[in-house]
Amino acid sequence: MTTWHDYLKETGRPPSWPYPVRFEEEQEIDTDVLVIGGGIAGCWAAISAARQGMRVVLVEKGDTIRSGAGGPGCDHWCNAPANPLSRVDPDGWARHMADRPYSNGIGIQIQCREDYDTLLEMEQMGGKIRDTGDEYVGAEGRDEKTRLMISPRYGTIHSYLPDPRMGEPNFNPPETRSNVVIRVWGSTFKPALKKECRRLGVRIFDRVMGTSLLTEGGAQGARVIGATGLNTRTGEFLIFRSRATILSTAGAGSIWLLSMELGGYSNMISRAMSGDGTVMAFRAGASLTRMEATGVVMIATGLKHKWYTGGGDASYENVPIVDANGRRLPYPIQGWEDAGAMVPTPEIQEKVRRGVQSGEYALPFYADFPSMPEVEQDATWKLMLGEESTTKIIIDTYNRAGFDTRRDMLQSYKFIEGQSLPQWREAGYGGGLLVDWNLRTTLEGLYAAGTQMFAPEDHSYAAATGRYAGRKAAAYAREVGGAAPDRCQIEAEKNRVYAPVRRSGGIEWKELHAGIARVMQYYASEYRTEPLFQIGLDALERIEAETVPRLYALDPHKLMRSLEDLSILEYARIILRASLARKASSLPLGFHRIDYPALDPPEWNKFLTVTLDNDRVRIGELPQNFWGDMRQQYEAHNGDYQGVYREK
Amino acid sequence: MELEGNVPSKKMFAIPNVQTPNQQVIFNPDVCNGCNHCVEVCQIDVYIPHPEKGKPPIILHPEECWYCGCCVNDCPRPGAIEFNWPLALRGYWKNKKTGKIGRV
Numbered sequence: 001m002t003t004w005h006d007y008l009k010e011t012g013r014p015p016s017w018p019y020p021v022r023f024e025e026e027q028e029i030d031t032d033v034l035v036i037g038g039g040i041a042g043c044w045a046a047i048s049a050a051r052q053g054m055r056v057v058l059v060e061k062g063d064t065i066r067s068g069a070g071g072p073g074c075d076h077w078c079n080a081p082a083n084p085l086s087r088v089d090p091d092g093w094a095r096h097m098a099d100r101p102y103s104n105g106i107g108i109q110i111q112c113r114e115d116y117d118t119l120l121e122m123e124q125m126g127g128k129i130r131d132t133g134d135e136y137v138g139a140e141g142r143d144e145k146t147r148l149m150i151s152p153r154y155g156t157i158h159s160y161l162p163d164p165r166m167g168e169p170n171f172n173p174p175e176t177r178s179n180v181v182i183r184v185w186g187s188t189f190k191p192a193l194k195k196e197c198r199r200l201g202v203r204i205f206d207r208v209m210g211t212s213l214l215t216e217g218g219a220q221g222a223r224v225i226g227a228t229g230l231n232t233r234t235g236e237f238l239i240f241r242s243r244a245t246i247l248s249t250a251g252a253g254s255i256w257l258l259s260m261e262l263g264g265y266s267n268m269i270s271r272a273m274s275g276d277g278t279v280m281a282f283r284a285g286a287s288l289t290r291m292e293a294t295g296v297v298m299i300a301t302g303l304k305h306k307w308y309t310g311g312g313d314a315s316y317e318n319v320p321i322v323d324a325n326g327r328r329l330p331y332p333i334q335g336w337e338d339a340g341a342m343v344p345t346p347e348i349q350e351k352v353r354r355g356v357q358s359g360e361y362a363l364p365f366y367a368d369f370p371s372m373p374e375v376e377q378d379a380t381w382k383l384m385l386g387e388e389s390t391t392k393i394i395i396d397t398y399n400r401a402g403f404d405t406r407r408d409m410l411q412s413y414k415f416i417e418g419q420s421l422p423q424w425r426e427a428g429y430g431g432g433l434l435v436d437w438n439l440r441t442t443l444e445g446l447y448a449a450g451t452q453m454f455a456p457e458d459h460s461y462a463a464a465t466g467r468y469a470g471r472k473a474a475a476y477a478r479e480v481g482g483a484a485p486d487r488c489q490i491e492a493e494k495n496r497v498y499a500p501v502r503r504s505g506g507i508e509w510k511e512l513h514a515g516i517a518r519v520m521q522y523y524a525s526e527y528r529t530e531p532l533f534q535i536g537l538d539a540l541e542r543i544e545a546e547t548v549p550r551l552y553a554l555d556p557h558k559l560m561r562s563l564e565d566l567s568i569l570e571y572a573r574i575i576l577r578a579s580l581a582r583k584a585s586s587l588p589l590g591f592h593r594i595d596y597p598a599l600d601p602p603e604w605n606k607f608l609t610v611t612l613d614n615d616r617v618r619i620g621e622l623p624q625n626f627w628g629d630m631r632q633q634y635e636a637h638n639g640d641y642q643g644v645y646r647e648k
Numbered sequence: 649m650e651l652e653g654n655v656p657s658k659k660m661f662a663i664p665n666v667q668t669p670n671q672q673v674i675f676n677p678d679v680c681n682g683c684n685h686c687v688e689v690c691q692i693d694v695y696i697p698h699p700e701k702g703k704p705p706i707i708l709h710p711e712e713c714w715y716c717g718c719c720v721n722d723c724p725r726p727g728a729i730e731f732n733w734p735l736a737l738r739g740y741w742k743n744k745k746t747g748k749i750g751r752v
Binding site: 004062393396586 | 658661663666667668669670671674675684688689690691692693697698699704705706707708709710711712714715716717720721722726731733737739740741742744745750751752
């Protein structure tokens, strides 16, 4: 009797709402540093600010224990050039990483300088970062002395783009590897972070969704002095007053896709990630950038397989791919042979595709685990997949069903499931808040970390930038006084938040969401022109004017989903505004315009910023590398950096 | 799930279709003690606690699940909750020697 329908059938009535209902009731909380978003970046920010002696409040939409993209786990600490086995200079590696167009040199420099320190602090808190149990003795990349396990990823260079020489003999010999990526036991991290937050006295508000930022005098563009939140189980309204505020919510998933009835919400990104932080900062007047950057979702979507993320091709590290007859494919793997490239070259993909058509390669393909040494099988299956984000439940499921890497080959869904449509896009990892060397946004009192920033990177980036933002926000909070929030601003937000539950009927969130997604599929996908963008923007504005006033929610949970979709609607409009402003095509931004086909013309090699100024959208520009000399700037801003925290 | 105990003579309700996927986990009520740890760990709030204390939670929003697995991974009573992948998201493998196909 564990489904809703069973319950109804058994008892003759639906279950009552299990939590107290407190719509419209208010709770006020005062703090020095407020962190919104309790994922990896947010937890690190809260810990770091608390270690500076600040009173800290952490607000999280789910439960901090496992929330966020890094909540279930993390198998790679992806950029730790300061680790003792690294062969590269952290500053040099940072410059190399930031050479990729439209990256975030500030965040990358912080990551490269500080994420190994961050990892050591993770270990102090109880996270497992070494092979202390000697489970993987003899595995390639394992260092006997430190018991750190280096990963093949970024073996020579950082590249998601394949090197044509990869796979050739001696392409990635052990003596020249960069050794910047460390395999970790990330499923231990999130509970340890929550525990440390508690130990330091951080006040955690789980199941509270941030809904808006409060500004001095209620004015757009003014100093941020707090935020409002909604308890997603009770519907209670929370008013946070703070001296400094850090946004560390995620980017927006599922703007182009809503196919949950097929395979559940099985996107790469969970439903909770709806761009709330980006949108509330935008409404408060903060500048965003890179908002026109989007990419195609390669796996999951409900329409494709989710199992084995990272390409959907079962080519996790070191596992050779063979065809149905056991013939090795000319397919690079995410292993030592190709220095951890994430994808094959387009030439190889085409060769395999033609081979399938001609009968040279027989489908389905398999990951040939038994051909690998046993310790490498285990390092891939148990350590990498067992610790990575959402894959633990997948390998556990296989194990229970009898799969054994010693004798079995795992089916690969690459090729057999076909290509993703260009309309299945995502923006979650592209655009975000513009920040300076203090990770302060363009608004006083407002800081950002992790995926909240433009051009974010991975787990260790979120951790290192969160830790850094916490430090900087604490330093600011120490210098300033608090301010009383503007009552009109609070009332306006309450009216916005509770509108869907004040109605007795109308349209529910799923239909609204699907409507927004369809607009984006038609007018902001593969075919991009000025008129299409304009039609898309008009369509979204029509949804805002005609549908949003009918949005209707039955309970606090559905109210949360409704508000998320209002974030997604605003996020989609920002994407279209930014898209209209970039009158050029760009390969790194995944942005191809029919009316401006020339790729990356030099005069367009710049960031475009989007800002709300007196409720009007203003477009600005920033040169690439606007952050200046990364090493000099980092040092100028961090003369007091103390390295690894020693527990007091 | 045979007809036993579910005979059509029982009161029948007019209710909407069941969401797909139907239920992404299966609880074992003999092992589950209704501690609701899975309810807390789920970042999506797929579950609600059962109104009756000690009983497994109710899956209220199965279609919002993103299959992170934390509810099963972190369950303090092994065997109380088992993952039940939707039919469209099952996986296959092949025994390298015998060629026999296995399936989750």
